[in-house]
Amino acid sequence: MSILEFNGKQLELNEEGFLVNPSIWTEELALVLARQEESLDQLSEDHWAVIRFIRAHFLENQAAPMVRSICKSTGIPLKRIYELFASGPAKGACKLAGLPKPDGCV
Amino acid sequence: MPEFDELEARLAALTEADFACGLEVFRGKLTAADASYLNTCVHCGLCAESCHYFRMDPELENIPAAKLKKIAMVFKREYTTVGRFAPGLVGAKAMDTDMARAWVDAVFGRCSLCGRCSMNCTVGIALPRLFRAARAALGAMGLVPSDLQATVDTALQHGNNMAISKTDWVETVQWIEEELQLETGDPEARLPLDRQGAKILFTVNPREPKFFPLSLQASAKVFWAAKEDWTLTADNGWDLTNYGLFNCNDQEAGALTQNLVDAMVRLGCETLVIGECGHGYASARWEGPEWLQQEYPFKVKSILELMDEYLREGRIKVDPAKNPKPVTLHDPCNLVRHGGICEAQRRVLQASAAHFIEMTPNREHNFCCGGGGGQLAMGRYKGRRLQSGGMKAQQIRDTAAEVVVTPCHNCVDQLMELNKEYKLKVQIKTVAEVVADALVS
Amino acid sequence: MAPLQLGVLLAAAGSLTALVLEFRGAKAFGTRRLFAPPAGDAVAGARYAFTKGMAPQAKESVRMNPLSYLAGVLYHGGVFAAFALLGLRLGNFHRPKALAALALVGALGGFALFGKRLLKAHLRGLSSPDDFVSNILATAFATLAGAVTLRQGLESAWLMVAIALLVYMPIGKIRHCVFFFSTRYHSGAFFGRRGVFPPATNRPERG
Ligand code: SF4
Numbered sequence: 001m002s003i004l005e006f007n008g009k010q011l012e013l014n015e016e017g018f019l020v021n022p023s024i025w026t027e028e029l030a031l032v033l034a035r036q037e038e039s040l041d042q043l044s045e046d047h048w049a050v051i052r053f054i055r056a057h058f059l060e061n062q063a064a065p066m067v068r069s070i071c072k073s074t075g076i077p078l079k080r081i082y083e084l085f086a087s088g089p090a091k092g093a094c095k096l097a098g099l100p101k102p103d104g105c106v
Numbered sequence: 107m108p109e110f111d112e113l114e115a116r117l118a119a120l121t122e123a124d125f126a127c128g129l130e131v132f133r134g135k136l137t138a139a140d141a142s143y144l145n146t147c148v149h150c151g152l153c154a155e156s157c158h159y160f161r162m163d164p165e166l167e168n169i170p171a172a173k174l175k176k177i178a179m180v181f182k183r184e185y186t187t188v189g190r191f192a193p194g195l196v197g198a199k200a201m202d203t204d205m206a207r208a209w210v211d212a213v214f215g216r217c218s219l220c221g222r223c224s225m226n227c228t229v230g231i232a233l234p235r236l237f238r239a240a241r242a243a244l245g246a247m248g249l250v251p252s253d254l255q256a257t258v259d260t261a262l263q264h265g266n267n268m269a270i271s272k273t274d275w276v277e278t279v280q281w282i283e284e285e286l287q288l289e290t291g292d293p294e295a296r297l298p299l300d301r302q303g304a305k306i307l308f309t310v311n312p313r314e315p316k317f318f319p320l321s322l323q324a325s326a327k328v329f330w331a332a333k334e335d336w337t338l339t340a341d342n343g344w345d346l347t348n349y350g351l352f353n354c355n356d357q358e359a360g361a362l363t364q365n366l367v368d369a370m371v372r373l374g375c376e377t378l379v380i381g382e383c384g385h386g387y388a389s390a391r392w393e394g395p396e397w398l399q400q401e402y403p404f405k406v407k408s409i410l411e412l413m414d415e416y417l418r419e420g421r422i423k424v425d426p427a428k429n430p431k432p433v434t435l436h437d438p439c440n441l442v443r444h445g446g447i448c449e450a451q452r453r454v455l456q457a458s459a460a461h462f463i464e465m466t467p468n469r470e471h472n473f474c475c476g477g478g479g480g481q482l483a484m485g486r487y488k489g490r491r492l493q494s495g496g497m498k499a500q501q502i503r504d505t506a507a508e509v510v511v512t513p514c515h516n517c518v519d520q521l522m523e524l525n526k527e528y529k530l531k532v533q534i535k536t537v538a539e540v541v542a543d544a545l546v547s
Numbered sequence: 548m549a550p551l552q553l554g555v556l557l558a559a560a561g562s563l564t565a566l567v568l569e570f571r572g573a574k575a576f577g578t579r580r581l582f583a584p585p586a587g588d589a590v591a592g593a594r595y596a597f598t599k600g601m602a603p604q605a606k607e608s609v610r611m612n613p614l615s616y617l618a619g620v621l622y623h624g625g626v627f628a629a630f631a632l633l634g635l636r637l638g639n640f641h642r643p644k645a646l647a648a649l650a651l652v653g654a655l656g657g658f659a660l661f662g663k664r665l666l667k668a669h670l671r672g673l674s675s676p677d678d679f680v681s682n683i684l685a686t687a688f689a690t691l692a693g694a695v696t697l698r699q700g701l702e703s704a705w706l707m708v709a710i711a712l713l714v715y716m717p718i719g720k721i722r723h724c725v726f727f728f729s730t731r732y733h734s735g736a737f738f739g740r741r742g743v744f745p746p747a748t749n750r751p752e753r754g
Pocket residue numbers: 156157158159169170173216217218219220221222223224233234474
């Protein structure tokens with residue numbers, strides 16, 4: 001467990017750097033997470049498209065989307081997703097979108 | 107911390123009946139070999155450096171024999187005369203709350219069940235068998251870390267450990283088929299689903315369809331090039347993982363293996379082929395028949411053996427010049443030391459990459475990446491997992507390779523984290539990805 | 548026969564019986580029928596485990612701890628030599644000085660390992676009282692065996708320590724004198740069956 005200082009508030013991250021309470025996510029917070037977890041100083045439009053899609057999917061289904069849906073919905077090719085998020089869709093993109101850690105080998 | 111509080115709460119709630127239940131499961135796991143192992147350790151401590159946990163953090167608790175001792179204490183107390191009458195002399199102790207806590211820390215918190223200590227024990231003890239017996243006992247006491255158990259539960263409930271629906275799985279397979287057709291320029295290139303009577307049923311790790319389908323595409327490309335008669339299954343039985351190997355609940359593990367057996371029977375295939383995954387291979391090939399107490403009516407192979415055969419028989423051709431960057435190989439413990447697949451991946455890489463460098467040590471002496479034994483699913487031990495992985499990071503750095511290849515998605519995941527943590531600046535690939543890139547007609 | 552010598556014989560018989568019982572007790576845990584088809588040969592694996600698998604080139608733990616390994620090898624040699632001397636003594640045969648020297652050198656190894664266990668925090672933490680008792684008895688036994696053979700006297704002390712050692716053997720960790728064999732057999736067979744032992748020949752050095 002670690003604490004992330006954000007807008008004067010203390011947010012809890014679990015051991016893997018995922019938000020403990022996914023509902024407190026905001027786009028500003030995504031930027032902070034991007035810097036801290038992915039060493040990204042800025043997020044491009046492509047980054048945002050992926051993050052927003054994952055977020056919306058999560059709010060609707062309580063689960064991370066398949067990478068196929070991410071590609072189809074955003075129009076971003078698969079290989080480009082891995083360039084955008086060095087830690088991959090799960091530990092990279094889903095984390096920035098404020099999702100809990102998915103089960104399995106990720 | 108909630109995770110630890112949760113464990114403490116569960117520990118505090120343990121009753122005598124729980125201890126008895128745990129001990130019964132423990133006893134049920136032990137064979138003559140295990141009883142011999144538990145009687146043999148001479149506390150010489152020479153196994154210490156064989157463990158990556160100890161190498162990166164030289165504490166008493168990280169010595170394999172110290173982990174073993176906690177188990178032997180209870181064994182001696184329960185099953186040896188001396189342990190009953192002179193417990194203090196030989197360090198025998200009854201199972202109680204403190205002991206249960208110590209077991210959890212030792213076998214879940216400080217061990218990836220990699221078995222490197224077995225290779226180096228002075229008397230030849232194969233330690234992980236006992237760590238697994240202890241995990242099973244803890245499971246009977248309700249002490250499996252919740253996230254590890256959740257991975258098993260998800261697989262039991264959904265047929266795969268990431269709760270992927272049939273539609274999502276099938277659509278992903280079709281999508282990758284389109285991608286493969288684009289890549290090969292062959293509109294006939296297929297990822298066949300439910301092809302009755304195909305020779306081979308191929309299985310994958312759910313993280314491939316969910317997040318990393320390029321490795322599935324690479325495997326499919328190799329099959330396409332070899333003109334293999336293969337299929338995937340649309341229903342349960344496509345997930346090769348089995349975290350029952352790690353929570354050590356044989357019944358749950360058996361139920362997951364049954365998914366594979368059912369798919370093989372349903373489709374009438376000859377050979378079950380396990381994609382690149384160490385624990386998946388060990389589970390399906392070695393443990394599955396024991397969990398189910400039956401001989402399979404089919405063969406089990408790793409895709410590595412298949413690729414090795416394709417090359418030997420000239421069914422595929424590769425040009426190593428297509429992989430010019432220096433490549434090294436990480437040996438997954440469950441595939442190599444505990445699985446017996448040692449040479450196939452080397453022959454395949456020698457053929458497919460221009461510059462192949464062995465790590466030191468390697469093969470059955472290789473260091474675990476730190477992500478084995480279900481460590482990747484146990485968030486509470488992440489710090490130790492990344493720290494113990496420092497050993498692997500150092501090994502990789504010493505090779506000066508730019509690409510680290512490993513035939514295991516579990517290892518890939520840990521290596522990706524090590525890459526970030528230790529700033530290794532390497533690329534991480536599966537063997538099929540390297541072969542697929544080197545294919546020539 | 549003098550009472551001490553009779554005592555040694557009785558202790559040896561008792562010790563052997565107890566060791567056999569312990570061994571049988573462990574064996575009673577049973578083996579399981581295995582269903583997965585083997586990939587290699589269990590017997591070949593066990594053979595490897597008892598031969599090349601024990602050699603320094605196969606074990607990093609030996610290469611990293613050469614002095615402990617040396618002390619251990621000498622210690623074991625010394626204790627075996629001491630037992631040989633004991634047998635010769637009981638049968639009133641001639642006792643070669645070379646055996647005595649071996650026992651004394653072995654005792655030095657025993658001392659060294661005792662010191663290591665006492666001084667190194669990790670090893671102390673790993674130890675039970677039994678580890679110290681076992682070492683003291685075996686080291687004293689080897690020391691006295693050498694001393695008694697090289698110069699007269701101390702004979703009864705030696706025989707008394709021999710009795711104590713024999714009585715203690717099945718109680719503490721010296722039981723590894725029998726369990727070593729089953730342990731190495733079982734793990735060698737396990738890795739043999741899985742096709743890991745013996746390792747393929749003609750492959751590059753494995754670091
Ligand atoms: S199995 Fe691996 S992680 Fe566990 S104690 Fe042995 S060397 Fe260490």
